[in-house]
Every structure is written in C-alpha cells, then in structure tokens.
Amino acid sequence: MPMSPRDRILAIYRGETPDVVPYMLDLSHWFYHQRKMPWDLSQAYEQPESELIDYHKRAGVGFYMPNLACFFTTSYPDDVLASVQKSPDGREITWTFETPLGTISRKRRWEEQSYAWGVVEWGAWTEKDLLVLAYALRNRTYTPRWDLYRAWVDAAGDHGVVYMPSGYSAMGHLLNYWLGVEGTVYATVDWHATMHEVVEQINANCLECVDLLLQSPAEVIIMGDNFSSDIQPPQFFNEWSGAFYTEAVRRIHAAGKYVAVHIDGKLRHTLDLFRGLGADCADAVTPTPMGDLDPEDCRREAGTEFILSGGVAPNLWLPDTDVAVFEKAVLRWLSLKKHGPKLIANAGDQVPPGAAEERIALMRELVEQHGRY
Secondary structure, three states: OOOOHHHHHHHHHOOOOOOEOOEEOOOHHHHHHHOOOOOOOOOOEOOOOHHHHHHHHHHOOEEOOOOOEOOEEEEOOOOOEEEEEEOOOOOEEEEEEEEOOEEEEEEEEEEOOOOEEEEEEOOOOOHHHHHHHHHHHOOOEEEEOHHHHHHHHHHHHHHEOOOEEOOOOHHHHHHHHHOHHHHHHHHHHHOHHHHHHHHHHHHHHHHHHHHHHOOOOOOEEEEOOOOOOOOOOHHHHHHHOHHHHHHHHHHHHHOOOEEEEEOOOOOOOHHHHHHHHOOOEEEEEOOOOOOOOOHHHHHHHHOOOOEEEEEEOHHHHOOOOOHHHHHHHHHHHHHHHHHOOOEEEEEOOOOOOOOOOHHHHHHHHHHHHHOEO
C-alpha cells in the first residue's frame, strides 16, 4: 500500500526511506493570485485555509506551510502599546510600537503586480529607534493556541505535515521589518555595541518563544530569517545570529522535535553552515538557474544527512519557460535520491504567481514515476 504524503515526509526526518520522494509545495501565493483572493498581513488566520488545503489534496500535493497562521498569541508589557492600523482604502498597513523610550512605526503597501505587500517605510532610522525596538520586543510573553494548530493538522490529514513557524530571530526582525538590508548592515558598523545589545535582548526573548513551541504537538519547527549567503554570510551570521540558532536547535532536538530552516536565497556556505549547526532540513532550496548552486553542488555542500527540500527555481514554473526545461530541472533534482533519502521535491520557495497550473500535476507525475526508491 502506498505511503501517504505525511508518512513520506516524517519518514525522511526519522532517517527512514519512504517508497517515493515526498512531494510538497507552498502554493499559497500562487493560489491567492490565481483566484484574486485578498490576503491580509494585519492579522493571523485562525481557521485553517480550507480552500487552499483542499486544492493541495485534489492536486496530490503535500501541504506543509501555514503561511498566514500563528499558533500562539503574543502579549506586550503594560507600558508597551503595539498596534496595527490599515488605511481607509485597505491598501496600506502600519505597525507601531509606543514605549516609554519613544515610538516607531513601519509601513507596507499592497502591490497588485506582485500580489504582495511591499515595504514602503522602514521603522528604525536612528540608534534610539533600535533601543525602542528592543524595549518593545524583549519582554513579550507567549500563550499557546494548540487548538488552532490541531485544527490545521486535522484539515491537512494525511496529505502533509503542518510545520510550526517560530517567527523571526532578532536579525530577521531587523532585516525584514525595521531596518532593511542596507540599514542593518550600516547599523552593525555605525552602532556596533548598541546592535549587539539589541540583538541579544530580542534573541533572549525569541528563545522563550522556542521554549513554548517545545510543548506543542508539532513534529517540525521551521525557523529562519529568509537566509541568503549574500546577505548573511558565515562571518556575519556567526557574529549576529550563530549563538541564537545553535541554542534553539539544541533545545528543539532535546525536546524530540525536528528543525527546518528556511533558506530561500543564495546557498553557497549557508547549507554547510546550518548542517554544521545540526538543523535537520533546508527548506525553500533554490538551485540554478536562479540560485548559485546546481542540485549536485547542493548535495555536496549539505552532505547526505541534511534534508534538501526544494529543487525547482521560481522562473521555471512560469509559462514563458519551456516545459521541457521545467521537466529537466525536476528530474535533475530527483536524481539526488541516489545519495540517500534526505530529499523532498518542492519549489525553490513558493510556487510564484502566474505559474502554469499544469506544471503542478506534471511535477507530481514525474515524482511518482522517477522518485521511487
């Protein structure tokens, strides 16, 4: 009897060999765009996205990424006011922290062309702003909502493994929310001591969140700051994030759970880095032509005991790329199974808006035909 998508995914985490390479995708962005469904960053989705999950089931695709869900609530001290405000037309969202040290805000705007919320205003511009951010984030408390998680698990059933997102580390907050890449890099030079103080305070609080997730029913916790080796090369990572991720991975493993790390950018040195930290899986792996490593180089750098989940670059899903090129990329990724079962057939990050729908079915057929052990 064939294994279910859920059984296949968990098998490779346990070091077992499934009957077929697991096939799973993050279809959320593509699904919203194709159906012109609005999606809202101003609040977490409590109820399972039944339409999206049902599509995965009909398409024979494993589900794993609850992108807009959060399975715990975050509270702030009485002297910190955290607010989220949408513009009257609903096209802008502003996040604000008001603290005794001052107030900071950041803003994103809806972009129809990319079907995403683009950053239009970073929130931290001065050294004082960084201290305000640390004040707001260092004393957060977390309350579990495992009932919400179980609802998503029940909705997915045997058609996948619902990963438990842990959220950003301190550097993720800075790079993706409050400073941006350029601002963060300058801050590490111009305000070096303050940056260390801020990062250490926020990361100490992030570890409290990790401790909460250890009590959850989730098998796999997914972490990551949208890693890319051109943004966080090893030397940078080791100074600013290494201690946090080393400790987080240690605690997660001690609790009997697995760690996936979202690496959706440049791969060289980053795969080796997280393999060395003991993480179990690299998620969103994007090889050539958009990435900097071909599939074989990914496996050489990752070794044979580190799960590679990804394989098909975003541009190859689009209809203006010859389907033969797409098929060749899938088969090249599947060929890595000769090195062992630590492999998941997935997209390099999300399947992009505008992707050719028939390629979802084609990849499933190729996995079923060429992904058998």
